[in-house]
Amino acid sequence: MQGIIRSGAWLAFFAAILLAWVFLYMMAMDMGLDLLGRPDAMGEAMRGMDPRMDMKMPMAEFGPLFTMWAIMMAAMMLPTLVPTLRAYDDLIVSAGATRAGWLGVLAGYFAVWVGFAALIAAAQQALLFAGVVDMLGIGTSALFQGGLLIVVGAFQFTRIKQVCHGVCHAPTVYFLGHWREGAVGGLRMGLALGAFCAVCCWGFMALGFVGGVMNLAWMGLATLFMVLEKLPDIGWRVMKPMGFVLIAAGVAVAGWPLIAGG
Template identity: 75%
Template sequence: MRSTLWLSFFAAILAAWWVMYAMSLDMDLDLLGRPGEMGAAMAAMDPRMPMYMPMANFGPLFWMWAIMMAAMMLPTLVPTLRVYEDLMVSANGTRTGWLGVLLGYFIVWVVFAAAITGAQLALLFGGVIDMLGIARSAWVGGGLLLIVGLFQFTRAKEICHGVCHAPAMYFLGHWRTGFAGGLRMGLGLGAFCVGCCWGFMALGFVGGVMNLAWMGLATLFMVIEKLPQIGHLVTKPMGILLCLAGLAVMIGG
């Protein structure tokens, strides 16, 4: 049972990344989000044109973001699920509770996917980003890098990262048994995770939401940030790097 669940978990992550890759091919983008001839034409389209454009409609765009949540955020949950497994013997945890934690966590990120879909459409129709989700202005892109970088030093980041970095303390303080209990804990963990990592999703508007290399790097950092041994060592250095990158983009633009 344990092996089956873990294999299914990692298979879902791989499938999500494969779907993202297939979508980028359909949009004529390479792994760096650089458009070919068709992709460049798509990026230049006016979303107010009287024709159907998936990236300018809530439904297709929401599913793209929901799949991206699975691809990017499920890997960051591995340390948390491992901690739950460690507590299964000592705290009467169950496999159904494990599934509840996973489902609750993902539900929160799907809600976030709906929110960021709405934000992307507002930015698109406002002329702030293009059809590929990339900021049209260096000031917008650089400003976003700067905002996310500064957030790394805030108390809100510290609190949310503390829960993500040490989920055992959250479990001990909010322990519930069974599937319903796991679901409830997963919802709480997901909320703290959104509070910790929202900025790295928003940075998709800088490098391109379909730039798989850019989003892959963001995923890698979020996984490292949640590792119990070293996670607390990388948060502020990343904030410095993001702030410097933001200033460089604004000055260079």
């Protein structure tokens, strides 16, 4: 019976991730975008709209933006939780943890990222009305895009990134040092792990303003890298090299208008 419950929980978890990506795909199609975030005629028209005009535009309103980002958090961040849930799963077998606690960890983690979705939706709305990003969430200047790439790349070398990544990278160590029993205990641990993860990975969410927040290929690539960062064997090996790549890309993007103009 326990095996059936375990399998059902994991199947539901992966089904939720798949469903989130399907919803994002449908939203992108409704906005006139392909998988690479390239707009068709309708998408180009939307991109050129002025959010300050007196007309109803969902991508200029907080509610639709928050919904989009909350679904994106499910699509992008739940896959990064697999090593953590797997570590808790092992404790169910060896240390008397419970499936209710497992669900609590999942709920706490996702609650943090829903909160993050509200923050970044508000940030996108502010950037949109300031003219920094367009209606599709893409930066309107090479300087902004390049600067954001450099900031996120530099963050890869900071002490706070190392500390938060260390927690995300070794969830078993965190569980053993901060163990709480039951569903409420799992929720508390999930909230803490979600907070560490949000600090660790915020930059890769913000990079949506470079490649496009509804560019599914771009955000899928960010998801893949965040998953790799949390794998026990290679996580430490990819963190700083990615920082160098992002900084170099930022310098190239910010400097390109000067080179092209010259």
